[in-house]
Amino acid sequence: xxxxxxxxxxxxxxxxxxxxxxxxxxxxxxxxxxxxxxxxxxxxxxxxxxxxxxxxxxxxxxxxxxxxxxxxxxxxxxxxxxxxxxxxxxxxxxxxxxxxxxxxxxxxxxxxxxxxxxxxxxxxxxxxxxxxxxxxxxxxxxxxxxxxxxxxxxxxxxxxxxxxxxxxxxxxxxxxxxxxxxxxxxxxxxxxxxxxxxxxxxxxxxxxxxxxxxxxxxxxxxxxxxxxxxxxxxxxxxxxxxxxxxxxxxxxxxxxxxxxxxxxxxxxxxxxxx
Amino acid sequence: xxxxxxxxxxxxxxxxxxxxxxxxxxxxxxxxxxxxxxxxxxxxxxxxxxxxxxxxxxxxxxxxxxxxxxxxxxxxxxxxxxxxxxxxxxxxxxxxxxxxxxxxxxxxxxxxxxxxxxxxxxxxxxxxxxxxxxxxxxxxxxxxxxxxxxxxxxxxxxxxxxxxxxxxxxxxxxxxxxxxxxxxxxxxxxxxxxxxxxxxxxxxxxxxxxxxxxxxxxxxxxxxxxxxxxxxxxxxxxxxxxxxxxxxxxxxxx
Numbered sequence: 044x045x046x047x048x049x050x051x052x053x054x055x056x057x058x059x060x061x062x063x064x065x066x067x068x069x070x071x072x073x074x075x076x077x078x079x080x081x082x083x084x085x086x087x088x089x090x091x092x093x094x095x096x097x098x099x100x101x102x103x104x105x106x107x108x109x110x111x112x113x114x115x116x117x118x119x120x121x122x123x124x125x126x127x128x129x130x131x132x133x134x135x136x137x138x139x140x141x142x143x144x145x146x147x148x149x150x151x152x153x154x155x156x157x158x159x160x161x162x163x164x165x166x167x168x169x170x171x172x173x174x175x176x177x178x179x180x181x182x183x184x185x186x187x188x189x190x191x192x193x194x195x196x197x198x199x200x201x202x203x204x205x206x207x208x209x210x211x212x213x214x215x216x217x218x219x220x221x222x223x224x225x226x227x228x229x230x231x232x233x234x235x236x237x238x239x240x241x242x243x244x245x246x247x248x249x250x251x252x253x254x255x256x257x258x259x260x261x262x263x264x265x266x267x268x269x270x271x272x273x274x275x276x277x278x279x280x281x282x283x284x285x286x287x288x289x290x291x292x293x294x295x296x297x298x299x300x301x302x303x304x305x306x307x308x309x310x311x312x313x314x315x316x317x
Numbered sequence: 318x319x320x321x322x323x324x325x326x327x328x329x330x331x332x333x334x335x336x337x338x339x340x341x342x343x344x345x346x347x348x349x350x351x352x353x354x355x356x357x358x359x360x361x362x363x364x365x366x367x368x369x370x371x372x373x374x375x376x377x378x379x380x381x382x383x384x385x386x387x388x389x390x391x392x393x394x395x396x397x398x399x400x401x402x403x404x405x406x407x408x409x410x411x412x413x414x415x416x417x418x419x420x421x422x423x424x425x426x427x428x429x430x431x432x433x434x435x436x437x438x439x440x441x442x443x444x445x446x447x448x449x450x451x452x453x454x455x456x457x458x459x460x461x462x463x464x465x466x467x468x469x470x471x472x473x474x475x476x477x478x479x480x481x482x483x484x485x486x487x488x489x490x491x492x493x494x495x496x497x498x499x500x501x502x503x504x505x506x507x508x509x510x511x512x513x514x515x516x517x518x519x520x521x522x523x524x525x526x527x528x529x530x531x532x533x534x535x536x537x538x539x540x541x542x543x544x545x546x547x548x549x550x551x552x553x554x555x556x557x558x559x560x561x562x563x564x565x566x567x568x569x570x571x
Contacts, residue, residue: 076406191425198416201408204397205468208369209419210390256407256452 052168056277056287059170062178063234063243064269066185069262070227071248073220076258077200080245082119085134086221087228087240089115089141094162094237095148104162105177108232112225115141120221124214165236165288167277178230185230188223196220197258234273235288243269246295253306272298319383320345321476321506322368327377329363336360337367340377340531347475350502352521353510355547359528361510362398365478368508369395381476390420394469394505396479399461404454410464411449414440417471432471439470443497459490466497477501479509495520 048054074083093111097104119137123130149156161169189196198206199216207213224244231240251264276291283290322344329337337360344351355361366372367379370386381389394417417439418432440446443463453461462482469477479498483491491513499520501507511517517524525533526547534543 076403078403194416194419194422194426194428195424197408197412198419201406201413201416202397202402204371205395205416206419207371208390208393208395209416209472210387211419211424252407256409256454258407261407 052170053277053281055170055172055175056167057274058175059167059178059234060273060277061270062175062182063231064247064266064273065182066178066227066230067243068247068251068266068269069189070185070224071244071246071265072251072258072261073196073200074224074244075248075252076261077220079221079224080241081131082123082134082221083224083228083244084241085119085138086112086116086225087232087237088138089119090225090228090232091145091162091237092141092143092148093145094159095145095152098152098156098159099148103173105174105229105232108162108229109226111141112228113222116221116225117218120218124217161236162232163236163238164286165232165234165239167234167273167287167291168281170233174233178233181226181230185223185226188219192216192219235291239288239292242292242295246292246299247272250299250302253302268298320380321347321382323378323380323383324367325378327367327374327379329360329367329372329374335529336363337374337531338529340364342525342531342533344506344508347506348502348504349522350498350507350509350520351523351525352517353508353525353527354512354514354517355527357512359547361512361527362480364527364531365395365480365508365510368476368478369393391472392475394472394474394477396462396465396469396477396482398480398484399465400485404461406453408453409449410440410445410451410453410456411436413453413464414449414467414471417468420472435473436467436471439467440464442470442501443467457490458485459487459493462486462490462494463497470501475505477505477507479507481511482509483511483513 074080090108090112092115093108094104095107096111097107100107115137119134122137123133126133149159158166158169160166195206195211195216198209198211199213199220203213203217206216227244228240231243235243247265247269248261250268251261254264255261272294273291276294277287279285279294280287280290320343322342324340324342327337327340328335353361353364363372367374368381368386370379379386382392386393414436415428415432418428418435421435422428422432437446440449443466445460445463445467448456448460448464453464456464466479466482482494482498486494498507498509502522509521522537523533523535524537525531526543528547530546532543532547
């Protein structure tokens with residue numbers, strides 16, 4: 044029954060699932076505990092401009108997305124903190140600006156944009172080998188950054204003001220964290236697509252939060268959840284012949300819903316003293 | 318001896334609003350408890366943020382231990398007002414207190430043995446060492462306040478700043494807090510911002526009134542004029558908690 048494992052594209056898909064789960068497991072925890080889901084969604088959507096740019100310039104769209112998402116992270120982080128307009132409005136404006144740029148670029152590109160849909164909705168079953176190496180390299184950068192800055196990131200997320208008082212450059216640290224989130228988004232795009240990226244950044248981390256109060260353990264648990272669930276999703280999407288990205292997210296949501304419901308029941312029973 | 322704090326003609330504005338006006342203030346003693354009272358919105362928290370270097374005055378100079386606030390981080394402990402905190406945050410008491418060591422540890426470095434020792438000592442001072450593995454959400458309000466004080470103490474400060482440390486605590490916990498501050502003020506200068514006049518009258522060594530302007534006479538006496546200027550209402554309305562006043566009430570009794 045495991046004969047489908049011998050297919051090259053299935054092996055690539057599994058490798059992509061693991062690489063994506065590592066990135067989103069670690070960085071998703073920061074996104075969730077620092078409550079920056081909205082700005083992360085903004086960076087993800089705005090990076091569609093990079094996809095368009097890639098098509099327009101005739102290069103691998105991944106090379107368009109990388110600088111574009113980093114740029115949107117820096118601009119969003121700066122504008123949302125410094126400008127007079129409310130943070131969520133600033134994010135909303137830049138979010139749609141990036142997408143609009145992407146649409147114009149794609150429109151201006153002569154001919155047909157071959158796999159535009161895979162960038163929007165992801166298709167883990169078509170990840171080319173080169174993109175895997177690209178994802179691996181980004182994973183190494185992400186893990187390295189978090190290893191070096193673990194103490195700083197924890198303090199930043201918990202109490203930004205106190206971290207400033209301790210003499211740390213919190214604004215720069217925050218911008219750097221957004222850049223790391225941007226890199227994570229680039230890793231995740233091939234798996235679930237720009238539209239659904241935010242699910243991978245929030246659901247595994249929110250799930251893991253139900254099981255531990257330790258940030259490191261949260262990261263490990265959400266990597267495990269991410270891997271198991273995305274592999275399950277790939278299997279289901281292969282068996283049922285439905286889109287892989289959406290299937291993964293449906294499974295994630297289902298597991299989250301069942302866990303929340305189950306734990307709620309347990310708590311009720313415990314507090315009612317049975 | 319170096320002055321602990323020296324503020325010269327400090328002005329703070331948000332937009333067109335003046336929050337602090339021409340503040341001149343000196344603190345020379347390296348021990349003792351100074352209480353700063355004043356109405357809500359009178360600029361008490363702003364005043365602390367100026368001392369911490371979080372807010373830059375548009376006019377005037379701020380010096381702590383003879384240096385600008387950014388250069389004296391390792392000498393200042395800070396206990397912020399803890400409303401608005403996310404107590405579900407996945408962090409333990411131990412990890413919280415260690416963040417008070419960051420100015421000593423430095424950027425990109427891991428905590429050293431001496432940092433852990435300082436954190437342990439700080440937790441023992443506030444009698445919270447046995448709770449070090451608890452997640453902060455699993456503590457009572459008073460215990461949590463002690464953890465935030467331990468975080469400030471882990472810095473090994475010579476100046477400790479507390480922003481409304483008594484808010485949200487029941488009378489028993491407030492009492493414990495003041496006894497702790499009483500011990501700490503032997504070794505460092507402590508400044509506590511509060512609107513609790515009754516506490517101030519019992520425990521502080523010196524008192525200042527702040528409402529945009531600062532009234533401070535280097536003593537624990539507050540004049541009726543200062544109070545009225547600060548609260549902009551007759552003293553009768555605000556002074557009910559002060560023991561002197563309670564005493565005189567009793568004398569009036571037949």
